[in-house]
């Protein structure tokens with residue numbers, strides 16, 4: 148695998164040196180791994196700055212503009228300007244092939260499945276590639292854009308969909324709406340759910356809740372608009388495999404040093420990725436901003452690929468500190484989801500005299516929100532060793548989205 152990665156890198160980088168304005172000055176020829184390891188990292192801030200200086204598409208384009216056939220953009224959930232991203236027909240084919248050959252295959256999706264996409268199909272890439280990938284697989288694809296939650300629920304049931312693609316939060320919202328309407332979703336035809344956009348499907352309590360509600364097996368997929376589809380969970384259910392046949396993955400530790408994935412043990416830090424099949428708009432040693440723990444220990448599913456233990460732990464920027472304890476939103480989510488009367492929740496972090504003050508706001512069903520949140524606060528104290536204020540808020544107070552839900556807000 149390393150040999151084939153290096154071959155694709157060498158040929159791809161030669162093409163960038165000829166005609167990619169963004170990368171031409173940053174790169175040199177690569178014929179050995181030593182050459183590769185001397186290339187600089189790429190950051191999202193550099194890409195944003197390039198797009199602002201060279202509107203509307205920036206200069207990370209290897210081919211003349213008429214060769215590109217699709218435009219998507221990042222979701223802009225962090226309140227930033229979205230980053231635009233172009234694909235050629237060839238790179239779109241790469242995306243959809245990875246869905247068909249790796250993601251749907253790992254989840255066990257078949258050509259006779261009916262795949263429902265509870266997604267709004269706007270400019271955010273979201274499940275567009277999943278849609279094309281399912282079509283390529285030969286499944287029946289059902290777009291669920293421009294519908295209310297109730298309409299999506301009824302469409303899914305009426306058309307006897309067998310696979311649901313959505314964010315984990317939106318799957319929970321569909322389950323809540325079904326319960327309110329007296330519909331037994333677990334008795335529906337849905338047998339698989341595939342999630343992306345948030346780490347929820349790798350958070351045990353969230354995954355259990357989705358699987359119980361739908362009577363289905365739940366899978367986690369990781370990917371990024373600007374990078375492509377990077378990983379999928381497996382039957383071992385303890386992490387997400389990185390699709391190393393299509394990317395080179397490395398880890399940047401907290402001191403800034405870059406490491407290859409070790410043969411034994413684990414390594415923790417920020418995931419750094421290079422795609423090997425999107426040469427029209429490539430990323431070389433891209434800092435994903437995702438905090439991961441990687442291992443190459445053999446997996447019971449037989450996959451040859453390294454694994455992110457427990458999926459993506461969180462965004463590097465989303466770490467918060469409660470009296471010296473470093474935490475990620477996914478750790479809070481795992482405890483919140485054990486309380487079935489809590490629906491939406493949000494972590495608010497304020498900086499007060501250099502210290503972070505944290506409050507968790509929870510929408511609680513029923514009259515007894517105060518006692519629910521005090522039980523949650525006790526769980527947080529025991530499991531994470533952190534005293535965190537938890538406050539009930541009225542149902543419908545917190546913002547809702549069928550794109551990525553932003554759980555952590557800094558005020």
Ligand SMILES: [Zn+2]
Pocket residue numbers: 381382383388446447448449450
């Ligand atoms: Zn596995």
